[in-house]
Amino acid sequence: MGQSTLPEERTLTTLHTIALAMDTLAASGVPYERLLAGSGLVRSDLDTPDKLIRHTQELRVFANALACTRDPALGLSLGLRMHVSAYGILGYTMLASRTLRDALELALARPILLGTYFNLSLERDGDEARLVARDYRYAPELETFNTELCMTSLLTVVRDLLGEPVTPRRLLLPFAPPAHAALYADKLGCPVRFEAGAGVLAFDAALLDRPLPLADPVTCHSGLQQCLKLDARLSDRHDVLEQIRDHLDGHLRESATLHCVARRLHRSERTLRRHLQRLNTSYQRVLDEVRYDKARRLLADTDLPIYLIAEQLGYSETASFRHAFQRWSGQSPSLYRR
Template sequence: MGMSLLPEQRVLTTLHTVALAVQALVRTGVPAAQVLEGSGIDEADLASPARLVSHAQELRVLANAYGYSRDAALGLSLGKGMHVSAYGILGYTMLASRTLGEALQLAVAHPALLGTYFQLSLQTVGDEVRLSADGYRYAPEMTVFNTELCLASLLTVVQDLLGEAVRPRRLLLGYRSPLHAASYGEKLGCPVEFAAGSNALCFNPALLDRPLRLADPVSHQQGLQQCLQLEAQFYSRQDLCELIRQQLASDLCHCTSLERVAARLHRSARTLRRHLQQLNTSFQLLLDEVRYDKARQLLIHTDLPIYLIAEQLGYSETASFRHAFQRWSGLAPSNFRR
């Protein structure tokens, strides 16, 4: 297979987060060159907004910014400055959506255009709607910073879309309370629960039906077409396997066939199958890989019964999951758990 790239070297994104981080630090007296050090991006690049960089380059800049910053809650501060217009055509298509719910679904469906390191989802849990950001698998020492950046920027987007400073009911965070925990309440204006098992902004479900003031069906349709074209550009220069893995990981229950994944990626199943053959792999191998990965996470980090894990992985029979897991790991799921 040769040298396989880390996911953060494959995924491309626009320069807007990098530019924002550089501006924020320059304001506090840190030279731009220091913030960009080692990233392969130079100051002149910041003036060419169409340039794409890899997530690895962006992560390097964010790590530098965090290192030089005197603000422990830098992730929250930067996130609050990321307005909906920072997301280019995706942002404008969101603004032209009919309702807040439709706009957020659009963001969840196009993570590459958001440039996020997380798998986003929008779910109703009990009497609240959760906009969740999970599945972070980049630089572990930047987990807190990147989670803050992600959730604070999503909240800013929600407020921009509704044109008012709505507050979430609460914010859930998967990690333990950091030393700067007090900044969360101050900056986001809502109660925060740490060590909550996932990262999510929780809202009143009625908000999703709120009509957006700038809604425009024609612009929305045109914007959607452009989003798909742009996303294809990001991905034509990126590993197809990674793209399929992302689709699988975000929805294993519905992505159990190549045809379904192809439809979501707006490609034909035949083309997809051919590309996978050229890469010496197959849809089944990728599906197994993602299922095995998720099975291990669920077995280690949750107390879910085996039949529910099987269901979450898209198996209709628990027995099929047990056989598959035994094949992957040499252990029965219940033994792996011990």
């Protein structure tokens, strides 16, 4: 049975980064309607702290933000404003941790709560500590933005935790120098090297064992328990959505209904619909995403005629598939295949 290869359509996250982007751009006069366009989100969603969204929705807001501001260094600016408190209970638990190492290891062990687009790790080489970001697999046009946001937000978190303006030893980035490359040294105060194998924020390893000024073992223990519960809740919802996607991917030709999926997964239709509503999505939207995902794979990796691809996706008429693909991607299946 197949599985969606688009991580941005499967992974869940919180609203904290979108909230930061909206607050930052609102100060520049950018209306929230433009930022949220096409994301499936509305302004009132940001007043619901426990609301979960998919990475595909967050990425749409990021793309809108770049288009609205035309600021190629927006990722740098947002990351430097991404304070540890923006991560909710995870951030406050980090602040109450014993040392910087404890705080960072706590966060890196729970990537769902961080909402990261990377595989993050903490490494040490002699007297140098490194926060490393690898394996970006999301929207390629947003790689520079997301890498900048990730690396500078990590720096901001380190500074917040220690309560001092730490200057990195160096920053490594996996892409070629962008047009705004000169801004890096100005904003970060350290040497920057491009076209590296991964994103790396390097700093003095002695800082890892530095006691944190707001350390409190009771608060840290209490916060950790809440983090574990939230992590489990996010993972459970993620697992249910994965099960629905996985079933659909292998049964699209049957034009599966939610009732059919619920029966095969041994759950009630009402339970599945409630799960989807909590994830700010619907069965039709999930079905469309799985079809779009599979259509792109079949168009890119096979020579199947368009009408056979339409059949495999559960369409009785090729014209219906062509219309749907145009709506999803902004281009025809034939043009996409080129």
